Structure formats: C-alpha cells, structure tokens
Amino acid sequence: MRLILLVSGKVQGVGFRNGAKQYADINDITGWVQNQDDGTVKLEVQGKEQVVNKFIEKMKEGFNSFIRVNDVQIIHQDEEVSYNNFKIK
Numbered sequence: 001m002r003l004i005l006l007v008s009g010k011v012q013g014v015g016f017r018n019g020a021k022q023y024a025d026i027n028d029i030t031g032w033v034q035n036q037d038d039g040t041v042k043l044e045v046q047g048k049e050q051v052v053n054k055f056i057e058k059m060k061e062g063f064n065s066f067i068r069v070n071d072v073q074i075i076h077q078d079e080e081v082s083y084n085n086f087k088i089k
Helices: 016-026 051-060
Strands: 002-010 032-034 041-046 066-079 087-089
Touching: 002 032, 002 051, 016 032, 016 051, 016 087, 041 051, 051 066
Parallel strands: 032 087
Antiparallel strands: 002 041, 002 066, 032 041
C-alpha cells in the first residue's frame, strides 16, 4: 500500500518529521516526510496495509505532546515505488 499524506495543524518545528521517521523505521514503512511552505507536512508512505493504517492513527495522535494534527488528507497511489528506507527531506 502506498499513500500520499498531507498533514495540517501544529506539525512543523515540533518534532513531527523525526517522530514519523522513528515510527516508520521501527515498523518497516518506507518513503519520506517533508515540510511544506504552507505549514503542512507531506509524507509518502509505503508498507503493509495494516501497518500503514496504524501509522496514520499514531500520526493523528501525535508523536509527542507538542504536536497537534488537525487534518490528514489521504491520497491513494496505484503503484508502489522501490524505496529502501524512510527519509526526512
């Protein structure tokens, strides 16, 4: 399963990208995370459906107490990409 996620809220400057990377690395999720100019964070995540769904739920909770996720836009992707790991862009 491969998704593009657009996350809004208090998600920049609060450890969101590092939290996403740590969770992804532990759970065999590949892809990337990147801050956007409009204050959102964009992710491309790929992995087993159940694991990716748990990642989304964890992301909505926040990886720490400073993060506040207001909305997650999910865009399903048809094809998988050959990522070797999860990186912060």
